Amino acid sequence: MNTAVLRTEARLLAREPGSLFWILVFPPLLLAILGAVPAFREPQDGLDGLRVIDTYVPVAVLVGMIVAGVQSMPTGLTGYREQGILRRMSTTPVRPSALLSAQMLVHALAAALSALLALAVGRLAYDVPLPRQPYGYLLALVLAVLVALALGSVIAAVSRTVKIAGAVGTAVFFPMLFCAGVWLPVQAMPDVLADVVGLTPFGAAAQALNEATAGDWPGWTHLGVMAGWTVVLSVAAARWFRWE
Amino acid sequence: MSVIEVTDLRKSYGGRSVVDGVSFTVDEGEIFGILGPNGAGKTTTVECVEGLRVPDAGRVRVTGLDPVAEHDKVAHVLGAQLQEGRLQEKLTVREALQLYASFHPHPADWRPLAERLGLADRLDARFGKLSGGQKQRLFIALALVGNPRIVVLDELTTGLDPRARRDTWQLIEEVRDSGVTVLLVTHFMEEAQRLCDRIAVIDKGRVAALDTPAGLIRRSAGATVITFTPSAPLDEGELSALPALASVRHRDGRVTLAGSDETVNAVITLLARHRITAHQLRVSDATLDDAFLDLTETTS
Numbered sequence: 001m002n003t004a005v006l007r008t009e010a011r012l013l014a015r016e017p018g019s020l021f022w023i024l025v026f027p028p029l030l031l032a033i034l035g036a037v038p039a040f041r042e043p044q045d046g047l048d049g050l051r052v053i054d055t056y057v058p059v060a061v062l063v064g065m066i067v068a069g070v071q072s073m074p075t076g077l078t079g080y081r082e083q084g085i086l087r088r089m090s091t092t093p094v095r096p097s098a099l100l101s102a103q104m105l106v107h108a109l110a111a112a113l114s115a116l117l118a119l120a121v122g123r124l125a126y127d128v129p130l131p132r133q134p135y136g137y138l139l140a141l142v143l144a145v146l147v148a149l150a151l152g153s154v155i156a157a158v159s160r161t162v163k164i165a166g167a168v169g170t171a172v173f174f175p176m177l178f179c180a181g182v183w184l185p186v187q188a189m190p191d192v193l194a195d196v197v198g199l200t201p202f203g204a205a206a207q208a209l210n211e212a213t214a215g216d217w218p219g220w221t222h223l224g225v226m227a228g229w230t231v232v233l234s235v236a237a238a239r240w241f242r243w244e
Numbered sequence: 245m246s247v248i249e250v251t252d253l254r255k256s257y258g259g260r261s262v263v264d265g266v267s268f269t270v271d272e273g274e275i276f277g278i279l280g281p282n283g284a285g286k287t288t289t290v291e292c293v294e295g296l297r298v299p300d301a302g303r304v305r306v307t308g309l310d311p312v313a314e315h316d317k318v319a320h321v322l323g324a325q326l327q328e329g330r331l332q333e334k335l336t337v338r339e340a341l342q343l344y345a346s347f348h349p350h351p352a353d354w355r356p357l358a359e360r361l362g363l364a365d366r367l368d369a370r371f372g373k374l375s376g377g378q379k380q381r382l383f384i385a386l387a388l389v390g391n392p393r394i395v396v397l398d399e400l401t402t403g404l405d406p407r408a409r410r411d412t413w414q415l416i417e418e419v420r421d422s423g424v425t426v427l428l429v430t431h432f433m434e435e436a437q438r439l440c441d442r443i444a445v446i447d448k449g450r451v452a453a454l455d456t457p458a459g460l461i462r463r464s465a466g467a468t469v470i471t472f473t474p475s476a477p478l479d480e481g482e483l484s485a486l487p488a489l490a491s492v493r494h495r496d497g498r499v500t501l502a503g504s505d506e507t508v509n510a511v512i513t514l515l516a517r518h519r520i521t522a523h524q525l526r527v528s529d530a531t532l533d534d535a536f537l538d539l540t541e542t543t544s
Contacts, residue, residue, distance in 0.1 A: 004346040008332075008339060015334040084329025091294055091324040092347045092390070093316045 001105070002098040009102040013110065019072040023110045027060040027068070028121040034099040035126040047187050054129075055185035057122040058209035062180040062202050063143060064114025068107040069148025070176060071169045074155035076103055078165035081156075086243055096243060106214075107152070108145050115141060126234040132215030140208035140218045142225040150230045153237035186210065198222065203227040245272045247394055247425050248293060253302035255288050262288045264449035265302070271394075275416065275426040277440030279433070281540060285449040286429045287327055290396050292326045293427065307393060320348060323387035327398040327429070330379075333372035337363055337382055340371065341389055348390035361415065377408035378538045384415065388424070395419060398429040413439055437532040447540040455531050464535035466490030466502025470511055472522035473498050478514075486510045488536065502530065 015020060033052070034040050040052035047055060077100065080086050080120060086096040122128035155172065159165035177183075180202040184223035186194050197203030204225035208218035248270035255263040255519065258294065263285040270276040280286045291297040292304050295311030295318050304311055311318045331340055341358060346350035358364050361381040374382065380400060387395050397416065401409040411460055420426050430436050436443050437457045445453045445460065453460055461467055483492055488504040501507060508527055515522050 002347075004343055008335065009341070010342050012332055013408055080332075083331075084326060085332060087296065088326055088329045088331070088386075091319060091322075091326065092344065093319040094347045137361055 001101055003092050005094065005098045006102040006105060008107045009099070010109075013072075013106050016072075019068075019110075021109075022067045023064050023072060024114050024117060027064040027114050028117045029123050030063065031060045031118055032125060033058055035122075041126065047185075050187065051184075053122070053126045053237070054213075055181070055187050055210075057128050058206055058213060059117060059181045059185060060118035061115040061120075061141070061209065062205055063177065063182065064118065065111040065144055065148045065204060066173065066176045066180060068111040068114070069145070069152040070155065070172050071166075072110075073103055073107045073149065073152040074159065074165045074169050075162050077153075077156035078159050079162045080196035081242070081244060082161055084244075090243070103150050104153075108149060111145050111148065112141070129213075131209075131213045133212040133217055136217045137212035139208060140205060140212055140223065140226075143208075143223060143230065144205035147205070147226050147230045147233065150233035150237060151201065154233050154240070157237045157242070176200075176202050179206070181206050199225060201226055204229075246270060247272045247307050248276075248427065249303070249305040250289070250293065251303040253289060253292055254300045255285075255292060255297065255302060256300060262449055263292070263299075266444075266446065266449070266451055267302075268444045268451060268454055270394075270425060270427055272425050273420065273423065274441040275420050275428055275439050277436040277441075277443040278427070278429045279436045279443050279445055279536065280431065280452075282431065284446045286431075286446050287398060289446065290398055290427060290429055294322065294396055295319070320390060320394045320499070323390055323392035323395045325380075325383040325387040325395070325397045325400060326482035327402075330382075331371040331382075334370050336368050336370050337374070338367040340382065341367075341385060344386045345389045350391055352389050352391045354385070354389055356509050357385050357389060360418070362411075376405055377411070380404060380408075380412065381415070384412075384419075389421065392424065394425045395428065396427045396429070399431070399436060400428070409435070413452065433531065433533040433536055444533075445536060446541050452539045460539070461530050461532060461535045464490075464530065464538040466534055466538055468502070468504055468508060469528050469530050469534065470501040470503070470508055470526070471498060472525040474515070475521040475523065476518070478520065480519070482514060486514070502534065 002180040034056050035053045043049045043051055080099060086099060089096040089099055119130060123130055151172065155165055155168050159168050179197045179200040186197060186203060186206045189197060198207055208222035211218045246269040251267050253263050253266045267286070271448040278286045278289065282350055288297065292299045293306060293311060295315045295419055298312050306318045309318050337358065341354035345354050358367060361384060363378065363381055363385065366378060368370050371379070385396070401412050404412060413435065416426060416428065428439060440457060442454065443460060444451050453463065455463065486501070486503065487505050487510050488506045493500040501511060
């Protein structure tokens with residue numbers, strides 16, 4: 001890891017208003033808007049006494065991660081390859097891998113910041129309690145970030161151009177949002193659907209975050225599903241990635 | 245003393261041979277040109293020198309180092325400007341220079357470098373906002389910011405307007421005068437003739453000729469060009485029988501002969517014998533352009 005490259009990439013991400021909005025502003029904004037609906041601030045029997053706004057805090061946390069990992073990072077990396085920026089880096093003593101790891105770290109940090117903002121908005125604006133099992137929550141968050149980055153790396157690996165990366169990213173984006181519970185929080189899903197969604201990276205992430213929020217240690221199955229996907233996707237990305 | 249040695253370099257892609265036994269050495273302090281038609285294998289050859297590609301066979305040494313096995317050491321002594329390749333659109337000139345300087349243990353001071361390359365007033369401009377000439381100058385600056393002993397410039401002036409091209413040529417001469425060896429890849433004859441101390445003409449993956457620009461012109465078959473408009477038609481048989489003749493061309497009543505000094509004398513005798521006047525008679529030395537066409541044709 002080259003710190004000068006990392007600083008540069010952080011600066012460059014800060015110059016992308018589109019990425020910044022969707023990663024950092026949109027998830028808390030989504031929460032704020034949902035919370036403005038009075039009915040969503042009433043406890044629901046179907047949600048085991050939780051309010052809709054309670055169930056949407058983990059969803060907002062995951063939305064920022066999915067945007068960072070699946071939309072923003074792959075187009076960035078593919079662009080770097082397409083425009084010969086990786087190649088130029090190969091002529092310096094700093095290898096192009098420094099650029100890749102910097103992109104990943106910068107997006108991981110942005111996703112983490114987005115998660116903090118979502119938790120803060122939930123807590124301050126709508127009195128959503130902070131996770132009662134913070135260590136379990138943190139572990140689930142870290143695994144979710146890793147799996148988002150691994151998925152994004154696969155997209156960057158299989159996409160030859162920025163256009164393709166954008167299209168593949170969008171095609172992956174919506175199913176991932178669904179699994180994370182954007183349309184229907186996992187608590188409200190029928191059991192069979194929740195079980196199926198639990199096998200996907202962000203379905204497992206949503207359930208792990210919910211468990212940690214409620215004060216339990218997240219289920220090993222959920223953590224295992226995320227770790228498993230991370231390993232499989234990372235191996236695939238490393239295998240398929242082309243430097244030029 | 246040679247700083248680059250390439251010996252019997254070979255590289256093929258998918259069974260198609262692109263570089264087929266190229267050898268040359270570049271001496272310290274010279275501007276060495278690699279000249280050739282598109283697809284001749286020029287870029288692949290310098291990419292092997294830069295360590296971007298692994299040769300199939302042959303030996304490449306840069307200041308005695310292997311560009312693949314000792315990539316990082318070579319990256320400190322060799323700066324490269326690539327034929328294609330951009331920077332991040334929103335990276336400013338200053339940030340790019342600082343970043344690339346940070347990669348090297350003993351970088352050049354980037355401020356005077358930017359000054360010298362005419363970028364001093366564009367330091368806060370983003371890469372995407374630079375003109376074509378400014379982008380090229382920035383790439384030269386990035387290639388030089390590590391204080392390399394050798395700089396490789398690949399198709400540097402392609403796409404530049406004539407003024408920017410001339411400015412860039414002057415810059416390359418200044419770079420050489422500061423003690424840096426320059427390996428220049430080009431398909432512009434004028435550029436190679438003006439700048440290069442020696443030129444390797446590469447055609448179909450092989451070195452077709454290696455000499456000084458003047459030497460290349462001298463050794464080509466049609467080193468002297470004679471053009472005139474004859475007052476009466478000339479006998480084609482007698483024309484083609486001229487000694488040391490390399491080529492004959494007719495266009496709009498004008499005859500162009502390429503040959504040697506011997507051909508000049510013979511054609512004057514021939515014209516006198518038939519009492520034909522040669523209007524607008526011009527005798528000139530061939531350009532590198534002519535020599536190049538001659539050299540790359542004979543190898544095909």
